[in-house]
Amino acid sequence: MTRTIRVAGIVLESVTDGPGIRLALFCQGCHHNCPGCHNPETHDPAGGREMTVEEITALYNSDPLLSGITFSGGEPFLQPEPLIIIADHVHAAGGNVIAYTGYSLSQLRKLQETQPGIGHLLDRVDLLVDGPFILEERSLLLPFRGSANQRVIPLNEGEGKTLAEKINSL
Numbered sequence: 001m002t003r004t005i006r007v008a009g010i011v012l013e014s015v016t017d018g019p020g021i022r023l024a025l026f027c028q029g030c031h032h033n034c035p036g037c038h039n040p041e042t043h044d045p046a047g048g049r050e051m052t053v054e055e056i057t058a059l060y061n062s063d064p065l066l067s068g069i070t071f072s073g074g075e076p077f078l079q080p081e082p083l084i085i086i087a088d089h090v091h092a093a094g095g096n097v098i099a100y101t102g103y104s105l106s107q108l109r110k111l112q113e114t115q116p117g118i119g120h121l122l123d124r125v126d127l128l129v130d131g132p133f134i135l136e137e138r139s140l141l142l143p144f145r146g147s148a149n150q151r152v153i154p155l156n157e158g159e160g161k162t163l164a165e166k167i168n169s170l
């Protein structure tokens with residue numbers, strides 16, 4: 001399993017990428033080309049820098065204030081294998097996992113038929129925010145989302161449901 005990941009950036013104590021204080025990992029590479037994208041520098045899959053999963057998990061361990069990790073981008077589901085390892089680490093440390101994606105959940109379920117890593121990553125994500133950024137549906141009022149088409153989807157009844165309830169109560 002790949003133990004390196006191309007990263008566009010990291011924010012150690014983010015309060016804008018989901019409930020609580022989170023490690024926000026911005027993955028490098030995206031092919032959705034949403035008009036109005038705020039992070040075009042994340043699109044080139046060869047851009048950013050390469051990090052090992054150990055570097056990222058060490059960063060997570062270094063901060064006791066963190067309640068979880070958020071995979072954002074870029075498109076995180078282009079690099080599922082290292083994210084699986086990181087998600088397992090965060091869960092073992094008692095944290096939760098949020099992932100953003102420009103795909104819809106149904107598109108990811110279809111992709112997992114030929115790319116099982118995508119399914120294995122979905123198995124480890126507590127809360128998914130899905131769908132591309134649509135400029136015409138942009139909203140500054142929606143917590144933790146850029147446009148109204150994007151859905152907050154709990155992928156389990158535990159942490160996922162709790163995170164969704166927190167977002168929906170804002």
Ligand code: SF4
Nearest residue numbers: 030033034037074102
């Ligand atoms: S999915 Fe995100 S990073 Fe990719 S083009 Fe759309 S808004 Fe930009």
